[in-house]
Amino acid sequence: MTMARDLVSSKKFFVIVLLVPIILLVAILVYYPAIDTFGTSLTNENLRIRRPPEFIGLENYTNLLGSNEFWQVLGRSLLLVAVILPLETGVAFAIALLLNEKFPGRGIIRTLVIIPWMVPPVVNGFLWGWLLNGEYGALNGLLYQFGLIGEYQYWLRDPTAQVFWVAVVHTWTRFSFPMIILLAGLQGIPDDLYDAAKVDGAGTFSRLRRITVPMLLPSLAVALVIEFIAAFQIFDVIWTLTAGGSAGGAINPFTKTLMIYNYELIFRDLRIGLGAALSYLILLMSLGVGIVFITRLYNEGIKSR
Amino acid sequence: MTTTMSPAVSYSAPPPPKRDWRKIGRLAFLYLCSAIVLFWSLAPIYWVVVSSISTRTELYARPYKVWFPSQPTLDHYVELFTSGAQFRDGGYSPTAGLMGSGLRNSLLTSTISAALITVLSSGAGFIFARIKFRGKGFVFYFVMLLMPLPIWVSLISLFFLFSQIGLIDTIQGQVLLFVTFLMPLSVWLMSTFVRDIPSEIEDAALVDGANQWQILFRIIMPLARPGMVAVFLVSFVSTWNNFLIPLIFTRTSNAQPLTVVLTLFIGQYEVSWESMASAAVLTMLPPFLMALFFQRYLVRGLSMGSVK
Numbered sequence: 047m048t049m050a051r052d053l054v055s056s057k058k059f060f061v062i063v064l065l066v067p068i069i070l071l072v073a074i075l076v077y078y079p080a081i082d083t084f085g086t087s088l089t090n091e092n093l094r095i096r097r098p099p100e101f102i103g104l105e106n107y108t109n110l111l112g113s114n115e116f117w118q119v120l121g122r123s124l125l126l127v128a129v130i131l132p133l134e135t136g137v138a139f140a141i142a143l144l145l146n147e148k149f150p151g152r153g154i155i156r157t158l159v160i161i162p163w164m165v166p167p168v169v170n171g172f173l174w175g176w177l178l179n180g181e182y183g184a185l186n187g188l189l190y191q192f193g194l195i196g197e198y199q200y201w202l203r204d205p206t207a208q209v210f211w212v213a214v215v216h217t218w219t220r221f222s223f224p225m226i227i228l229l230a231g232l233q234g235i236p237d238d239l240y241d242a243a244k245v246d247g248a249g250t251f252s253r254l255r256r257i258t259v260p261m262l263l264p265s266l267a268v269a270l271v272i273e274f275i276a277a278f279q280i281f282d283v284i285w286t287l288t289a290g291g292s293a294g295g296a297i298n299p300f301t302k303t304l305m306i307y308n309y310e311l312i313f314r315d316l317r318i319g320l321g322a323a324l325s326y327l328i329l330l331m332s333l334g335v336g337i338v339f340i341t342r343l344y345n346e347g348i349k350s351r
Numbered sequence: 352m353t354t355t356m357s358p359a360v361s362y363s364a365p366p367p368p369k370r371d372w373r374k375i376g377r378l379a380f381l382y383l384c385s386a387i388v389l390f391w392s393l394a395p396i397y398w399v400v401v402s403s404i405s406t407r408t409e410l411y412a413r414p415y416k417v418w419f420p421s422q423p424t425l426d427h428y429v430e431l432f433t434s435g436a437q438f439r440d441g442g443y444s445p446t447a448g449l450m451g452s453g454l455r456n457s458l459l460t461s462t463i464s465a466a467l468i469t470v471l472s473s474g475a476g477f478i479f480a481r482i483k484f485r486g487k488g489f490v491f492y493f494v495m496l497l498m499p500l501p502i503w504v505s506l507i508s509l510f511f512l513f514s515q516i517g518l519i520d521t522i523q524g525q526v527l528l529f530v531t532f533l534m535p536l537s538v539w540l541m542s543t544f545v546r547d548i549p550s551e552i553e554d555a556a557l558v559d560g561a562n563q564w565q566i567l568f569r570i571i572m573p574l575a576r577p578g579m580v581a582v583f584l585v586s587f588v589s590t591w592n593n594f595l596i597p598l599i600f601t602r603t604s605n606a607q608p609l610t611v612v613l614t615l616f617i618g619q620y621e622v623s624w625e626s627m628a629s630a631a632v633l634t635m636l637p638p639f640l641m642a643l644f645f646q647r648y649l650v651r652g653l654s655m656g657s658v659k
Contacts, residue, residue: 054562054564055562055563055564057482057484057563058484060478060482060563060564060567061478064474064478065474065475068475068494068534069493069494071530071531071534072493072494072497072534073493075505075509075528075532076497076500076505076531076532077505079504079505079507079508079509079512080500080504080505080508082512083504083505083508084504086507086508137391144381144384144385144388147381149378149381149382151385155385155389157642157643158389158392159388159389159392160642160646160650161392161393161639161642162392162395162396164592164635164638164639164641164642164649165396165592165635165638166591166592166593166594166634166635166638167592167594168610168613168614168634169610169613169631169634169635170395172627172631173398173399174395176402176624176627176628177395177398179624181413182410182411182624184398186413186414187413187414187416190414191415191416197414198413198414218391218395226650275501279503281594282594285594285598285614286613286614305503308503312507318507321507322507322508325501325504326504328501329501329503332501333500
């Protein structure tokens, strides 16, 4: 009896009972399948063709790297990142500057501004698809009412416009996160720095450039890396805004990003081996770029101080 | 990069105002900026809500839109659960029964996942914050490493694994996935919350002969309640909003959540916008309300989790 009680109340038992389920879940549902996917990426598994998959080494990888479509899709993903990051950072920075000021009602505005972030990204895609609708969209209505357009426009018709709007909607969905990080960073900058700069005769813009931006770089770096990964792996918004492909239809090639392409390879074309290889390429690129990005920005932030 | 944006406001409070109009001018400017910011973030949501309660005539009015419905109606919401979304050519979308089941599935999956995550991560967070044991560093990294990892790599093979053991298209299967994928974030959050609790009370309890279970349940959990609330909310919203996992792992009304049901409203040839608007409102309502009432918890949880 006492031995059992001692066992139950021992530290070892406590740690094992609480941690083992978590370790098992992670091992079985993350690491094992990740390794298994890597194995699949070395085979020519294709569920459309009735044959047992064969080991083909790195052929899937070389095929992908040698195919035009891969580079096109990668280029499009990087283009989206290149549009989204400055746009999102700009919006987030401007709003953070505003909310860093003290004025009555600031708290309510801070609460309301964060709401788009909580809305499911899938819903955001729909919402904006409806706003931008060429026949009945609210954007058309608004612009027409103010005489800014003579007739209703099909905002999502042009392939370039599609990419642009995807970037806008993604920005709308996610700007709150870098905004919060930047706001926290702003509030951490001591007032004496600004006072000292003012005494030295620095104007508003010069204070912004010499103090605020360098002081914010470390928190900005963190936000940028996370936003890089989110933009690089964009899926939900595109799926409902421009991907098409409903009811088994073809997927719109003009906004096909890495993740959409990967989904198509595996769940539409059933080319499992090739899709698995692509997923590993995405993994490598996300990790690699993320690390380079953060080290560089951190170095700059430290140097300029 | 950011300096291309003109600064929206000046930095520190202006020097003590010599005249009142300067103060008023500053406030007016700040409120003008606030109005623009609020328009940007809320106008799209306003429009989808208006669309969901407008009559068809007003909804499809052009070129002048009706910004405030003159006869607000809840018909589209009722239609969602009864006949299914009505297309303008008279047909119906095949979504009639799916709304109710979608709501049920979303609620079940999110609540169960969030509850399990909260319980599991409280224990683990306490252990990582307080208890020394061999292999602690390894276990910590083993769990945390998947935070920056794109889960897609695991999902591909999990799909075939789940097909073999019959977990496709089930609530249980999804709960397993969400609990696992949200675990590192939650464990991290909980351990930071526990770390902030002063350890004197536990030390006193240990001297009095309490064991770890009693300390966890009687001391840590009550004190770390704000942390547990944050973890619960973050997990609930992340699960509710997720699309990729149910898109891959569900097939029918048995398990399809609202985010997936919503995509079925886009038929191949026609979209019933008024039904979609009301379905979208229902889908965003829970996270919306949570953002409104529990913003502090959510923001702390979401930003801390993503930063580390």
